[in-house]
Amino acid sequence: MLKIINLTCGYGTKIVLYDISFNINRGEFLGIIGPNGSGKTTLLRALSRAIAPMRGEILIEGKNIRTAPSKELAKDIAVVSQNPPLNHMSVEEFILLGRIPHYQGFQFFETKKDLEIAERSMDLTGIFKLKSQPLSQISGGERQLVLIARALAQEPRVLLLDEPTAHLDIAHQVGILDLIKRLNKEFGLTVIIVLHDLNLASEYCQELLLINKGRIHKMGRPDEVLDYQTIEEVYKTIVVVEKNPLSSKPYILLVSGEERQKRGKEA
């Protein structure tokens, strides 16, 4: 579905990602993890065409995303960015913007079909009741759902998300990721998600891509990537990796400095 070949990119003359290559299959649920400044968001922005590769290329079903028409790509890839500026629109108007790539030439107003699709994506994300509320008056958790609903209105095959759970409480974190998982399972949506929280990444993602200093450090299933040696090497932090008793996925426990000192003396 997606092929990233020798991708090198960055901002201006500063290179952020070096020689990244990997493939993503249809229907996959890929998590991108790594320390701050490792290039996670840059990779996502390269996939969403916001920055151009310096070298290498990105292909979606064989089409190079630099040369394919933007309107066609917007039907394939939808993006949920971290903090897009919002304006005074209502939730429904905002979600209908997601239909723009599907408008015919000289079509200026949404058809019945567009309205139905917008409604369906509001239903799926459970925000139908917010339909006519202004964007400025909804909470942080609802805001994420609205952004996802707009992405769904694009009817994409690939969904890119940049830390959709940042600044949310645990109920909303689980709610958002459950929703994304459901979209992935039921509709075969390919999901590429940047996550900071290693435990959420371990719990939900089928594959993990660990980036460190702009290079791929490791790629594989959560239990292959998340062992304590790898995490300590990349994050330079002491951790304990256990298994989640219910899902038996790796679970990362942090160790405080005080605790480290105590243990150090005992040893």
Added chain:
Amino acid sequence: MNKKLVNKVFWVLMLGGILLCVAIFSLAVGPAGIPVKKIIPILLEGKGTVEYNILFDIRLPRIILGFAIGGALSLAGIILQGMFRNPLVEPYTLGISGGAALGVSLNIIFGLYKIGILTLPFFGFLGAAAVIMLVYFLNMRKGIVKLQGLLLNGVMISFISSSLIMLIMSLSRSEDLHGIVFWIMGSLEEPDWAIIKVTVSAAIALLVISYLFCLDLNAFSLGEEEALHLGVPIERTKRLLFIIASLLTGFSVSVAGMIGFVGLVVPHFVRMFVGSDHRISLIAAFLAGGAFLIFCDTLARTIIAPLELPVGVITGILGGSLFVYALTRREIH
């Protein structure tokens, strides 16, 4: 949703109605007062009467020109504000009017207008075009237009042009000075029907063209990167919208001089009442801008009749005070 559409159509119809009322009011008001109910009989009588000449050769051209130029400036304003996502941008912030004024001042001081009066708008247009090119190429980096830089450069070029105009004015003879001053303050006095026809057709043509970008402008309201995610080819769109706004301003300034505030105030009020959906606000801004300028021009030529005030002064005072009023009222709420 149907209700929303009805609401939109209602606003367009209402603004159209206001425009028509202002136009009829403007037709009836003047030193030679012609009551509204007499307008139709005069029209039926046809050519020859004094009233007919006043209506058709003096007042109507100004109304039509006011419609075209008010609409064009306001449309340029709403396009630029939508593109920059900054409500303080207006056609003049980009330095386009400064360039046009400089062109016209040069024409006057070198006496080129003696060759033909049409050289004045032509020079205005050359000046506007020169600034557009300058601002545009100063902000091209590897084929990408940087919007923030565009604005700063525009403001600076505006300052440089107005300083150069002052330099020209300080060096010029008094009879030239009057011409420059009057032109800078803006006027809808335009005796040549051909110019009026060209202006109206250009304004309406550019309205139609810019309407093709209404959805792109809606996407732009979420920022450039989000617009890109929604499949808007942002570089091409920015370039074309910038050219459209420049053309609108360039021909307006070259025909009518500097008429400030229309491009700033009218779009602001349109967004306040009609909302920020460009599918409707582009048309609404054009109609409202036309009505506003016709109204200001009517005031300009009647307040101290038979003398005439520069219309730019009226738009500045009226528009500015309305703007301040709207802003303070909004803060209270």
